[in-house]
Structures are given as C-alpha cells and as structure tokens.
Amino acid sequence: MNLLVEFNNVFFSYQSASGKPVEALRGITLQIGKGEFLSIIGRNGSGKSTLARHFNGLLTPTSGEVLVAGLSTATSDQKQLLEIRKRVAMVFQNPDNQLISSIVEEDVAFGPENLGVPPPEIRKRVNHALAALNMFKYRREPICHLSEGQKQLVAIAGALAMKPDCIVLDEPTAQLDPCSRKQVLESLKKLNRDEGIAIVFITHLMSEAVNFDRVVVMEQGEVKVDGLPEDIFSRVELLEKAGLDIPVAARLAVELRQRGFPVAPGILRVEELVNSLCQLK
Amino acid sequence: MPIEIEHLNHTYKEGTPFARQVLFDINLKIDDGEFIGLIGPSQAGKTTLGQYLNALFIPRSGRVLIDGRDTADRKTDLVQIRFEVGYVFQNPEHQLFKTTVGEDIAFGPTRQRCTPEEVRERVREAMLLVGLDEETFYQRDIFALSGGQKRRAAIAGVLACRPRVLILDGITAGLDPRGRKEILDVVERLHREREMTVIFISHSMDDVARLVERIVVMDRGRIIDDGPAREVLARVNRLKQIGLEPPQVIEIMQRLREKGFAVPAGILNVDEALSEIVKALGRPGVKESWN
Amino acid sequence: MELTRDLTLGVYLPGKTALHCLDPRTKIAGASGLILLLILTNNYAAYASFAAFTLVLILAAKIPLRFALKGLRPMLPFLAIMWVFQFLLQKPPGSKVIFSYWIFSATDAGLHIGTLMSIRVLLLFLVITILTLTTSTVELTDGAEALLRPLQKIGVPAQELALTMVIALRFVPTLAEEAEKIIKAQTARGVDFNRGNFIRRTFKLFPVLLPLFINAFKRADELITAMESRCYTGGAGRTKMKSLRMGKSDYFAWGIFAAFTVVQVFLMLKIGRPY
Numbered sequence: 001m002n003l004l005v006e007f008n009n010v011f012f013s014y015q016s017a018s019g020k021p022v023e024a025l026r027g028i029t030l031q032i033g034k035g036e037f038l039s040i041i042g043r044n045g046s047g048k049s050t051l052a053r054h055f056n057g058l059l060t061p062t063s064g065e066v067l068v069a070g071l072s073t074a075t076s077d078q079k080q081l082l083e084i085r086k087r088v089a090m091v092f093q094n095p096d097n098q099l100i101s102s103i104v105e106e107d108v109a110f111g112p113e114n115l116g117v118p119p120p121e122i123r124k125r126v127n128h129a130l131a132a133l134n135m136f137k138y139r140r141e142p143i144c145h146l147s148e149g150q151k152q153l154v155a156i157a158g159a160l161a162m163k164p165d166c167i168v169l170d171e172p173t174a175q176l177d178p179c180s181r182k183q184v185l186e187s188l189k190k191l192n193r194d195e196g197i198a199i200v201f202i203t204h205l206m207s208e209a210v211n212f213d214r215v216v217v218m219e220q221g222e223v224k225v226d227g228l229p230e231d232i233f234s235r236v237e238l239l240e241k242a243g244l245d246i247p248v249a250a251r252l253a254v255e256l257r258q259r260g261f262p263v264a265p266g267i268l269r270v271e272e273l274v275n276s277l278c279q280l281k
Numbered sequence: 282m283p284i285e286i287e288h289l290n291h292t293y294k295e296g297t298p299f300a301r302q303v304l305f306d307i308n309l310k311i312d313d314g315e316f317i318g319l320i321g322p323s324q325a326g327k328t329t330l331g332q333y334l335n336a337l338f339i340p341r342s343g344r345v346l347i348d349g350r351d352t353a354d355r356k357t358d359l360v361q362i363r364f365e366v367g368y369v370f371q372n373p374e375h376q377l378f379k380t381t382v383g384e385d386i387a388f389g390p391t392r393q394r395c396t397p398e399e400v401r402e403r404v405r406e407a408m409l410l411v412g413l414d415e416e417t418f419y420q421r422d423i424f425a426l427s428g429g430q431k432r433r434a435a436i437a438g439v440l441a442c443r444p445r446v447l448i449l450d451g452i453t454a455g456l457d458p459r460g461r462k463e464i465l466d467v468v469e470r471l472h473r474e475r476e477m478t479v480i481f482i483s484h485s486m487d488d489v490a491r492l493v494e495r496i497v498v499m500d501r502g503r504i505i506d507d508g509p510a511r512e513v514l515a516r517v518n519r520l521k522q523i524g525l526e527p528p529q530v531i532e533i534m535q536r537l538r539e540k541g542f543a544v545p546a547g548i549l550n551v552d553e554a555l556s557e558i559v560k561a562l563g564r565p566g567v568k569e570s571w572n
Numbered sequence: 573m574e575l576t577r578d579l580t581l582g583v584y585l586p587g588k589t590a591l592h593c594l595d596p597r598t599k600i601a602g603a604s605g606l607i608l609l610l611i612l613t614n615n616y617a618a619y620a621s622f623a624a625f626t627l628v629l630i631l632a633a634k635i636p637l638r639f640a641l642k643g644l645r646p647m648l649p650f651l652a653i654m655w656v657f658q659f660l661l662q663k664p665p666g667s668k669v670i671f672s673y674w675i676f677s678a679t680d681a682g683l684h685i686g687t688l689m690s691i692r693v694l695l696l697f698l699v700i701t702i703l704t705l706t707t708s709t710v711e712l713t714d715g716a717e718a719l720l721r722p723l724q725k726i727g728v729p730a731q732e733l734a735l736t737m738v739i740a741l742r743f744v745p746t747l748a749e750e751a752e753k754i755i756k757a758q759t760a761r762g763v764d765f766n767r768g769n770f771i772r773r774t775f776k777l778f779p780v781l782l783p784l785f786i787n788a789f790k791r792a793d794e795l796i797t798a799m800e801s802r803c804y805t806g807g808a809g810r811t812k813m814k815s816l817r818m819g820k821s822d823y824f825a826w827g828i829f830a831a832f833t834v835v836q837v838f839l840m841l842k843i844g845r846p847y
Contacts, residue, residue: 017425043457044428056801082803090801097791098798100735102584102709102742109813114803122813142584142708144745147324158802174455177323177484179524204457207529245458248529248551255555261562270529274536280562281542297639298585337756360764368760374787375757378779392762438761 003067004166004198005032005055005088010064012050012221024050026221028064032166032200037192039201039209042218043243048202051218052170055200056088057081069165086115089159091169095151104146104154105130105139111162122161129157132195133187149180153187160191166198167191173208185211206233206245210268217242230266249273282348282365282445282478284311284334289343291329291502303329305502307343311446311480316472318489318510319482321499322524327482330499331448334480335366364393367444371451373428373435382408382426382434383419389442407437410474411467429460433467440471446478447471453488465491490514490528490549498523511547530554537561583745585705590821591633592706596715598822602829603703609836610692610699615846618839619691625832626698633706643701644694651690658686667847681847688846709741710814718816731807739795743788750787754780 012025024047032038042048053059054066057073066073068084075081089111092098101107105126112122130136133153143151152172159167169188173181185208192199201212209215215232217225219242225232233239233250240246246254253267253276264276291304303326311317311334319327332338333345336352336359345352347362370376379385386407390400408415411433418430426434432452439447449468453461469492472479483489489496489510496513498506500523506513514520517527517535527535534548537558544557586592591599606622613619630640660676663669667681704712717734724730755765758779765776 043459058797058801078805082805085801085803090798092794092798094794096746097794100742100795100799101738106708106710106813110799110804111802113810113812114805116809116811119811119813119815122811126813140586142586143742149323162802177524178486178526179322206458243457243459248554249533251551252533252555252558256558256562259559261559270532270536273533274540277537277542277558277562278540297642298636332756335760337759360762363760363762370753370757370760372753372757374783375754376761378758378783389762442762 002033003031004034004036004069006030006067007051007054008065008067010054010061010066012054012059013062024221025054025061028221028223030216030223030226032198034165034198035192035196036198036200036214037189037212038199038214038216039203039212040216040218041203041206041209041244043204046218046242047221048204048218049170050221052090052168052200052202055166055168056085056090058090082115086162087165089162089164089167091152091155091159091167091172093171093174095148095155095175098155099143099151099158102142102144104135104141104143107143107154108139108158108161111158115162125161125163126157129160132160132191133157147180149176149183152176152180152184156184156187156191160195160197164197166200168200168202170202171204172201173203173205181208204244206239206247210247217244219243229268233266233268282313284348284366284446284478285309285344285346286330286333287344287346289330289333289340289345291326291333291338291340291342295341303502307504309497309504309507311478313445313478314476315478316492316494317478317480318493318496319480319499320484320486320489320496320525322484324501325499325523326502327484327499328450331368331450331480331482334446334448335368336362337368360392364389364442365444366446366448367439367442368448369436369439369450369452371454373431376435376438377423377431380422381419382413382421382423382437385423385434386438386441389438393442403441403443404437407441410440410471411437412463413437429456429463432464436467444477446480448480448482450482451484453483453485461488468492484525486514486520486526486528490531498525511549514549515546583705584708585635586708587634587706589633589706591629591702593821594825595816595818595822596707596711597718597816598818598825599703599707600712600715600719602825603699605829605833606699607696609833610696612840613692613836614688614840615843616688617843618836619688619695621835621839622695623691626695626702629702630698633702635702635705640698640701640705644697647693647697651693654693655686655690658682658689662686664847684845684847704741709738712741713738714812714814714816729807731810735807743791746791747784747788751780751784754783 007028007030010025010028011023013021013023016022028051040048040051050059054061054073060074068088071080071084073084099107100110108126108129109122112125127136130139133156135150135153135157138146138150143154146154173184176184188199188201191197203209210229212229214227215229216223217232224238224242225235233246236246236254247268249270249272250268253263253273256263261280267273267276286307286309289304289307290302292300292302294300307330319331321327329338333340339353347366350357350362352359352362377385379388383404386404387400390403395403405415408418413430413433452464456464465488468479468481471477481489481493493510495508496510497504498513506516506519514527514531517531520527530548530551534544534546534554537544542561544561548554548557610622613622630637659682660678662682662685663677663679664681667679670678670680713734716737717730720728720730720733759765763776765773
C-alpha cells in the first residue's frame with residue numbers, strides 16, 4: 001500500500017491549565033504517501049505541534065483515527081505501538097532535549113539498540129546514517145562540543161538509523177541560525193531523494209515551506225489549504241489571516257500582476273521573480 | 282552615554298584544556314542614542330561582546346569604557362552600570378523570578394532605592410511601553426503568562442530601571458511571524474519614544490533591516506563590517522560569505538541590478554522596492570526597455 | 573563571569589592514554605576499591621603514598637595538573653567548616669585537651685582527625701574526577717551496568733539504573749550552563765551574588781534554583797517523549813552497539829592495584845594512627 005499515514009476526521013481536545021477544554025484539532029483528514037516531501041505550516045497555536053504528536057501515537061485522537069501503515073495509533077498493544085514508531089520517526093525542536101548520550105555515535109545507536117538490532121548491524125546503520133548527514137567525521141565527538149545545528153543533524157541521524165518510512169520533524173530549525181537551517185533542509189532533501197523516506201516538516205516560516213513539494217496550512221486546528229506551494233502563495237489574504245508571512249518575491253509578483261504587469265503566476269523564489277522580470281524588459 | 286571598546290579579546294575556559302578564544306581585537310564606539318544591529322552567524326561572539334557592554338564580563342585583555350568608566354577598575358560600581366545598561370536575554374524565563382508581574386517589574390526600581398510611589402510609577406510606565414495592560418497583568422502570576430507576554434514582562438522589568446542603553450539579545454528567536462512583528466513594534470516604539478541607545482543582537486537579517494540605523498557585522502570573533510544599515514546590507518556577497526541570509530528585498534534588487542535593471546542599491550522595504558521596479562519596467566504591458 | 577569554566581565533575585576529556593583505554597569495569601571497580609582504601613586509611617604516610625599514586629594516575633592520563641586541582645576549589649570552604657567542627661567537637665578517649673569552652677573541646681586528636689578527613693575528601697574527589705575525565709559517560713554506564721548485571725537476578729534494574737546515570741551525567745554540563753545563564757540574567761537586573769554574608773548569599777541562590785528546577789523538569793519531560801519516540805521500553809530486549817572486553821592492559825592494571833593495596837595496608841598497619 002502506498003499510504004503511509006492517514007488521518008481520518010481527527011479531533012483532539014484537552015483541558016487547559018485553567019480547566020477550560022481546548023479543541024486543538026478539528027476534523028483533520030490528511031493522507032501521507034510513500035516518499036512524499038511535505039511541509040505543515042501554521043503559526044503558534046494553530047495546532048501543528050499537536051498534529052505532529054499524533055503521527056506516532058504520542059497523542060491519540062479524542063475522536064477519529066490515525067493509521068500508520070494500516071495500524072491504528074490508539075492501541076494499548078506495545079508491539080503495535082513499537083511497529084508504528086519504527087515506521088514514523090520523530091525529531092523535535094530542542095536539539096539538547098532529545099539527545100541521550102554524550103557521544104555522537106552512541107546517541108545515534110540508541111534507537112536501533114532499543115529495537116534489539118544485532119550489534120554489527122547497529123554499527124552499519126550508525127555509520128550510514130552519520131555519513132548521509134555529513135556528520136561521519138564527528139562520530140566520536142562529545143555532543144556538548146557541537147553547534148545547535150550539528151546537534152539537530154545528529155538527532156536526524158538517530159531517526160534515520162531506525163530505518164523509518166517517514167520522518168516527522170516538529171519545527172527542527174526554530175532555534176537555529178540561517179546557515180544551520182539551510183544545512184538541515186538540504187540534508188532532508190537528500191534523504192528524501194536518495195533513500196525515499198517521506199519527510200513531514202513542520203514550521204512557521206514560509207521561506208522554509210517553499211522548498212517542499214506539498215504545503216499544508218493549518219489555522220485554529222483545521223487544515224485550511226493543502227496543495228502545491230505555488231497555489232498556496234497566491235492566496236495572500238488567507239496566509240495573512242493565518243498569521244503567516246509571504247516570501248517577498250511572491251508578494252512583489254502578486255503586486256506587480258495587480259498593477260497590470262504580465263508576471264508569471266506561481267512565483268515563490270527570488271530567481272523565479274528575477275527571471276520573469278527579465279522577460280518583461 | 283557613550284560606550285567604547287578597545288582591543289578587546291576574550292577566551293572561554295582560559296587556562297583549561299578546553300580554552301577557546303572567541304573575541305579577537307574588538308574595537309567599537311557606540312554613541313548616545315544610536316540604534317545598532319549587531320549581527321553575525323551563530324558562534325560569532327555577539328552575545329559575548331554584548332555581555333561586556335553591561336559588565337557581565339570584565340576585560341582581561343583590552344578595555345571597556347562605559348560612559349567613561351573603566352569596567353575593569355575595582356572602584357567602578359558594576360551594579361549601577363547594570364541599571365544604566367539594560368540587557369534583555371533571549372529566554373525570558375531566565376530573567377523573571379518573582380511571583381507576579383508587578384512584583385517582578387518592581388524589582389529593579391526597588392533595588393535602585395526608589396520611593397514606593399516612584400516604583401509604582403515606573404512599573405506603570407514600563408508596562409505601558411511594552412503593551413501589557415496594567416489592570417489585567419499587574420497581579421498576574423508569571424507562570425500564567427504566554428511566551429509572548431513573558432517576553433514583554435522581561436523587557437518591562439529591564440525598562441523599569443530607566444536604562445540609557447538597552448541591549449536586546451536574540452529576543453525574536455523562535456517566534457512565529459506574528460510574534461516577531463509584535464515584539465519588533467515594541468522595540469521600534471521604545472527607540473522612538475525613549476531616545477535610548479538600542480543594541481539589537483540577532484542573526485535574522487530581516488529583523489535588523491527593519492529597525493536599525495547602523496549595523497555591526499561579526500564573524501568568528503571579529504568585526505568585519507560596521508556602517509550605516511543600508512550600506513552594510515547592500516554588501517550582499519560579504520554577508521552571504523559568512524553564512525547570513527540578506528533580506529529578500531536586498532537580494533532581489535541586487536539580482537535585478539546584475540541583470541541590468543536601473544534600480545538603486547540600499548532599498549530595505551518592500552513598498553520602496555515595488556515602486557522602483559515599476560519605475561524600471563516602464564508602463565505595464567508595454568514591452569519596451571526602460572530609459 | 574564564567575562559572576562553568578573550572579567544572580571538572582562529569583566532564584570528559586577525550587584521549588588515547590592507557591587509562592582512557594582501560595575497560596570501564598576495571599576503572600569503576602578500581603575507583604571503588606581506591607575509595608574503600610581511602611576510607612580505611614588512617615595516617616599521614618599512607619595518605620602521602622596515596623596522593624603520590626593519584627598524581628601518577630593524573631600524569632598517566634595526560635590530565636593537566638592545574639586543571640584537576642582547580643576542580644577542588646569549590647570544595648575548600650566546606651572542608652574548612654568540616655575541619656573546624658572536627659577540631660572542636662571530637663573528643664576520643666585518651667586524647668589531650670588543648671582548650672575547651674562550653675560544648676566545644678579542642679583536642680590534639682581532633683586536630684589530626686580534622687586534617688585526615690579533609691585530605692581524605694580531597695583525594696576522594698580527585699579519584700572520582702580522574703574516573704570521569706578518562707571515561708565517557710556511555711562507557712561509565714556500560715561498565716556500571718555490566719557490573720550490576722549479576723544483581724539483576726535479585727531484582728536490581730541494572731539497565732534502567734545505568735540509563736539514569738547516563739542521562740544524569742550527560743546533563744550535568746547542560747544544567748550548569750543553564751544555571752550560569754540564569755545567574756547572568758539576574759545579575760543583569762541588579763542582583764549582586766557576591767555581596768553579603770554567607771547566609772544572604774545562599775538565599776540569593778533560591779531564585780536561581782527555581783527556574784533551574786523547572787527547566788530540568790521540562791527537559792526531562794521532553795527527553796521522555798524523545799525516548800518513547802525512539803522506541804525505548806526499558807532494559808529488556810536491548811542490544812548494545814559496543815561490547816566490553818577486558819584486555820592485557822586491564823590485567824596489568826589489576827596487578828598494579830593489587831600491589832598498591834599491599835603497600836597501603838602495610839603503611840596503615842605498620843604506622844597506625846597519629847593519635
């Protein structure tokens with residue numbers, strides 16, 4: 001089957017600190033297929049982090065269901081949950097709070113060790129994962145010597161070593177500087193391309209979401225739009241209402257078109273805008 | 282209140298096997314009322330340098346003069362300097378330590394030995410400046426605040442000391458676009474209404490481009506550029522070389538210039554860019570080269 | 573202000589010396605043995621010989637001596653207090669009283685006891701520091717787990733305990749940095765941690781501890797979530813990428829330890845207590 005993860009009309013509520021019930025997810029229906037490369041974008045409070053935690057059963061729906069490779073995440077069967085978490089690995093926002101060990105390669109080995117993988121195979125997976133993220137030469141380094149960006153790459157390597165079908169990343173670049181952010185994005189692109197692993201990238205930055213094949217916009221616990229980046233970014237009012245910024249290039253393109261210039265539609269990036277304007281010269 | 286830094290060097294864990302030099306021969310002069318952006322990639326030394334400005338670090342090599350006072354001089358009252366040079370940290374939870382908002386903001390002025398009426402006045406003023414409604418938030422527990430509210434409370438706590446210099450270190454980190462806009466609005470208002478010297482430390486070029494008049498660029502412990510914002514930002518290639526992303530507007534205008542468009546350098550905001558592009562293209566729909 | 577600069581406990585200094593490459597079981601058992609010897613040591617000569625042995629270990633591990641000794645500095649005030657109490661309160665039978673006041677009586681025995689105890693604590697700290705500087709946290713916990721494994725039969729959760737140790741040690745530098753940030757943030761607001769007497773200074777640390785604890789709990793929470801996501805379900809069924817194997821250098825080290833023990837026991841029995 002080509003469907004990795006299915007959300008079927010998922011609702012999720014919880015009790016806030018003041019005792020009021022909060023509906024964090026409302027009627028989410030979503031399908032993630034094998035090898036997809038998508039981004040989920042929304043501002044703080046839109047429900048995207050809550051959604052992330054439903055992918056591998058950290059949270060389970062109040063109503064509706066989440067299926068991973070046909071298995072429901074709302075199960076009390078440990079084995080089933082493990083199977084789900086083997087297929088959908090997660091990387092979190094704070095690099096420090098997801099790294100267990102003090103040494104790079106030993107942390108990457110943590111996942112496979114938990115799965116009872118035979119030691120020689122673990123070694124192979126660890127080396128492969130680190131190489132895939134260009135971190136192989138740091139394998140014996142103490143983690144506290146790495147930059148925040150490098151720590152995130154180690155966390156991703158740790159997820160990769162579990163041989164998942166899909167990696168869900170919950171705002172992994174929020175605390176990183178632009179250079180590290182680029183590194184992470186490029187690594188993820190490579191993983192998707194070379195290993196066929198589905199990537200679900202959660203962010204609040206349009207400039208990052210632009211890089212993905214499919215964008216899901218969340219606002220107030222609902223999926224507002226789900227489609228190609230080019231289609232999303234022309235819906236300027238919708239994005240503004242959702243509290244998101246539009247890439248400058250996209251906005252300029254829209255404004256120029258509104259003033260009657262035949263600028264190509266669906267422009268997202270600087271190069272695209274420049275090329276299109278050159279045509280008009 | 283001018284600040285001067287002369288030949289400053291800094292080594293972390295000096296004298297241990299983990300020693301690492303992070304500042305190399307820093308020279309900097311900050312005049313009264315300037316609005317400076319201190320930018321650079323992570324690990325460039327921005328925070329370290331920032332913390333010399335309020336005497337959290339005392340120079341072992343080089344000199345730091347705050348309003349003429351040498352911070353390395355034993356006679357200098359460092360606590361007083363910290364009231365005059367306010368420092369807002371990236372994580373507000375590190376700076377808030379009283380139970381309620383009002384108590385916390387009042388901490389500074391109380392330490393400065395203000396009378397109770399003065400304290401109350403300053404707290405009111407500070408809350409107004411950051412946009413925290415006094416009635417709603419004065420009695421509120423710090424724990425009950427949202428992230429954005431905590432940030433404002435932390436800034437208010439520093440403002441209540443009436444500093445003449447304000448250092449904001451990475452205060453937009455991790456915020457979503459709306460949160461960023463809100464906090465930057467506060468900063469803009471502060472500089473305008475209070476005429477303080479403001480030093481804004483960040484690695485986000487978009488934030489900096491929006492606000493500041495002068496930009497100091499750091500990379501690997503050295504200052505590699507220092508000048509008016511428009512000029513520094515226009516040196517796009519240098520910024521890219523050290524791993525910073527120039528604001529998109531600047532990038533777009535640069536590329537257009539490279540392709541022969543008659544658009545000026547130093548454009549920082551989208552609306553200006555729009556009108557310049559329109560000018561350069563001539564009338565819409567007419568496939569004619571600009572003149 | 574750089575509080576974590578001289579922190580040596582929990583820090584790992586990578587290297588390839590003989591000491592670094594020993595099996596962690598050897599090192600942990602060895603350190604425990606040394607500590608036991610230390611507790612039994614009762615005279616200056618034996619301590620001198622122990623100190624010499626410790627010095628040899630430090631040099632063999634290529635640890636800069638200044639660095640190792642600097643780590644002792646934070647302990648000195650506590651040792652001073654302890655020494656004073658021992659001096660003024662210890663009154664073993666047969667000792668000569670130097671002066672007395674109220675409940676306090678200073679004896680010559682108290683003098684020796686205080687001094688010996690201080691030396692003991694310093695050397696103990698050095699031994700533990702040498703252990704953590706030359707052994708990565710994962711090695712430490714692998715070693716501890718392997719040593720505890722026989723106890724699993726009587727219900728000791730060796731693997732879980734080991735993991736607890738890993739995480740605790742891994743977060744010592746992280747939390748120390750966090751504490752430093754909090755102290756700096758509060759200093760920037762006008763708190764002066766250096767002013768005031770000992771009691772006032774201690775009280776000033778409470779507003780630091782609160783955010784630190786909350787931060788630690790938050791980290792623990794996130795870490796648990798991450799561990800669950802990485803399929804951690806406890807010790808059962810886990811494999812280990814690296815396995816421990818004793819080698820020639822370990823047997824050699826055991827030999828040295830045995831020889832040293834003989835020397836120490838000889839010194840302890842032959843010379844005896846100084847009071």
